[in-house]
Amino acid sequence: MMTVSTEPGDASHLSTSRDRAELALPSSFVRFRKGEPLYRTGEGAEALFSIVSGVVKSYTMLPDGAQHIIVFSFADDLVGSVQNGTHLNSAEALTAVTAYRMPMVAINAQIRSDPDLQFHLISQLSHELHQAQAHAFLLSRQRAITRIGLFLRMLEAHQGTARGSLQEIYMPMKRSDIGAYAGISLEAVGRSFQTLVNRGAIAIRDRRYVQIINRALFEAAIFEKKGGHSGAAGR
Missing domain, CATH: 1.10.10.10 (Winged helix-like DNA-binding domain superfamily/Winged helix DNA-binding domain)
Known part of the structure; x- marks a missing residue:
């Protein structure tokens, strides 16, 4: 089961605009055990997750019940593909994972006035697109x-x-x-x-x-x- 800590962590090492933008949000520090889901396909997207440590796999289910893994996400990656308010795929902790859970309500409220946060999210979306392109190239071989x-x-x-x-x-x-x-x-x-x-x-x-x-x-x-x-x- 996911555990949540509301205690402030040691942020002395966080110095980039990405880190400052995320810390400006009312995020919580969460932990997932190996094999624990972060969310499932079709669930309401209540938050995005910024990985601090560990590895997450994002996947969809094929008609035969097999998993099709879309991407592996690592430290500093943002997890939580969203469309029309729901998650497009499922995400599961491959290892023990720690992350910042950033509520969508807070993101939507702050993104309108915070250039740092806007830039970070756009950068992360570009990174996800690059990962998707690399995966598509791999599958084309x-x-x-x-x-x-x-x-x-x-x-x-x-x-x-x-x-x-x-x-x-x-x-x-x-x-x-x-x-x-x-x-x-x-x-x-x-x-x-x-x-x-x-x-x-x-x-x-x-x-x-x-x-x-x-x-x-x-x-x-x-x-x-x-x-x-x-x-x-x-x-």
Whole structure:
């Protein structure tokens, strides 16, 4: 169950216009346990959530009951797609999540007179659009290994892992969630990771940590022409 704290937190590290704009709202600090929903499709949109820590998945349900994951959201992301006063999709905590809950009533009241808040929300909407475009590009690729490579690139960018470095990439999501995001079967997810390992592109410490150990081999593996060893994407 979501827990709410009304006690003021330590805001000494909040210095950007984004942080100041959000703190100007009567927001509350909330915590979600792993697997707990933030909201569900069709529910009235009472608030937006600015993630402080943790990872959230946003998804829709397919006719066969499977999840189609639209986006993974991380610290500093704004969660809560809204249309006509209701949520367009569902959101669930993939890990323990802390966030600022910002009531829509307060946002609508203040956005008319607060340039900082207006700019922040527009920036966040642009960021969400960029994420949606990146996801659409990923799904347009035919090969499963390309989709997995682009997924790893996305995590790398969010975690600030420098290109060419040997820092590990943390994957908090299950392999089934990766498949639901990449639009491929669980088996195709496993084959793609194993192919990247076999080609000397990545090393897997466990199911949560991956390391790109050879950038050139990694890029060559995920962008080679169709007809290579890994084949097309499959459900």
